[in-house]
Amino acid sequence: MKLVILDSADSVGLWAAKYVKKRINDFQPGPNKYFVLGLPTGSTPLGMYKNLIKFHEEGKLSFEYVKTFNMDEYVGLPRSHPESYHYFMWHNFFKHINIKPDNVHILDGNAENLVEECNKFEDLIKEAGGVELFIGGIGPDGHIAFNEPGSSLVSRTRIKTLAQDTLEANARFFDNDISKVPTKALTVGVGTVMDAKEVMILITGTHKAFALYKAIEEGVNHMWTVSAFQQHPNTLMVCDEDATLELRVKTVKYFKGILGNLHNKLAEDEADD
């Protein structure tokens, strides 16, 4: 596992976007070779999406041969609702880039048969050849996607009832009225994300510091589902200084030491200034 520690949340957004650009460009996608990207919603990845849009506008990155799979979607919220993840993704990212709508996959939380919808999503990922790079955020309770504390670490895409902590955290998007927050969601499982060739997790802010500590300094534990990625062969955690507050000085020094200058190389394209 790599932990890249950057000075601010803005730097995390820029670094993550550069990393995605480099991975896609190095892959050299084409009509017979799509790059398959797993994507999150939330406030954390917004900076990354803004920078990816900028790279696209500057002609440095094309999404023509990219397929995407989103992590999750609320159940029962209309697609046009500003808090639906469909709306979030189109508004904040997809409508600004050259991705073909057919290559975008977001779970349908209004499907007639939700179980079938989840199974179909797993099949589509398989048909696409698996996810090359799955990007995620985490909740303060250590959840990844909507894999709440106690979720099976081998779980697949399914319906989840959301934890009270998540409802409270998300109430800010629903007029601070917890009764308006959908209580169920469709979500990829921990196992679904574990199957990706590489996983990049973005963590920013002091409110995520305890979760980051649980994710990397303690053992694998289904009460902190993000800790499962200790057992993934290719996990990259990208955080800001604030998120490191609960880590041991030794841990921070270790990762800063080994990745000090190297982290620039991980994300820099030769074409970058």
Ligand code: PGA
């Ligand atoms: P956030 O949400 O990026 O808005 O903090 C992340 C999450 O809860 O998974």
